Amino acid sequence: MQRSNFAVGAVGGVTAVVALGGLGTYLLSGTQSTTRLDEYSTVSVDGHTALAANIVAGRAQSKYHPLPWVGDKLSRVTCPTGLKAVAGATLICTGEKNGGGTVEIPVRVIKADAKRVTWKFER
Helix, strand or coil, X not given: CHHHHHHHHHHHHHHXXXXXXXXXXXXXXXXXXXXXXXXXXXXXXXXXXXXCHHHHHHHHHXXXXXXXXXXXXXXXXXXXXXXXXXXXXXXXXXXXXXXXXXXXXXXXXXXXXXXXXXEEECC
């Protein structure tokens, strides 16, 4: 009887750890970001308010490889221009893989208003 209870407890404990690990991975590996548009993060691209290229590049680099089992480790992520604060606007940033080679990072605006822009990138 005690072995049966131990086995049930062990299986339950492993299941809980796996579930929490999966939830943590999901939460930390998100590729969507909402960024405030203010005097420090805003530039103009073709007459439109845009999120500065260095802000997009820095956030994409930090979120691209949040955990060792999610995504490739990148360095030197750059974006050619700022990301227009217009829904549907796109941009291709690039980064360097740790082992060599480059990666293209497609970025797209989900929604935007006068104060913030919500955007996501593809891993």
